[in-house]
Amino acid sequence: MDTYSPPDEPLNILYQDHELLLVDKPSGLLSVPGKGAHLADCLLSRVQAVFPDALLVHRLDRDTSGVMVFAMTAHAQRHLGLQFEKRMIKKTYVARVYGKVEEREGRVDLPLLVDWPNRPKQHVDHENGKQAITDWKVMRYEDGATRIRLFPQTGRSHQLRVHMLEIGHPILGDPFYATGPARDAPRLMLHAESLRLRHPDGGKGLTFKAKCPF
Numbered sequence: 001m002d003t004y005s006p007p008d009e010p011l012n013i014l015y016q017d018h019e020l021l022l023v024d025k026p027s028g029l030l031s032v033p034g035k036g037a038h039l040a041d042c043l044l045s046r047v048q049a050v051f052p053d054a055l056l057v058h059r060l061d062r063d064t065s066g067v068m069v070f071a072m073t074a075h076a077q078r079h080l081g082l083q084f085e086k087r088m089i090k091k092t093y094v095a096r097v098y099g100k101v102e103e104r105e106g107r108v109d110l111p112l113l114v115d116w117p118n119r120p121k122q123h124v125d126h127e128n129g130k131q132a133i134t135d136w137k138v139m140r141y142e143d144g145a146t147r148i149r150l151f152p153q154t155g156r157s158h159q160l161r162v163h164m165l166e167i168g169h170p171i172l173g174d175p176f177y178a179t180g181p182a183r184d185a186p187r188l189m190l191h192a193e194s195l196r197l198r199h200p201d202g203g204k205g206l207t208f209k210a211k212c213p214f
Contacts, residue, residue, distance in 0.1 A: 024066060093150040094147065094150075100146055174188050187214070
């Protein structure tokens, strides 16, 4: 695997109150520490250096950028955790995928399982895989690529990356699943654009957005 050299940029706080902290995670930074001291730098540790009470709720892949929510209290962590578990949290991603996606919208419903010999890769497994569903909509066509909006209905590891590969359009710059010219991009072209949740204090629906950097 390539050496870990996370971006050295200040925290981009999208929102903060007594229960919630929303941050725009840069591509190339781990959400949580990896195994070993060289993988200690991560968004969680950077957040906790400024907000010592912040608690982890979910993660994004290292190479994915975009909106991440942290809890500021144990109550908020439980509340948000249940919202993720019950699929109440709505996430929207923007991706640039290889080639021209002919249909304008669609759904990928393919079960996923970890590909043990090739961890952390995942693959489609109709026998033992866990249900994984992604809805998608074409935004526009770009030079040899398609800009697409992705709406995951489940939260499996690498779900969007494998699902796009399975419909023949890997996400550009994907170090795990893209090959040949599809791999030639400065980063993984996947960004968590928005997150809709219910506030742990009162249940009001809120949407948080982070502008797509590519």
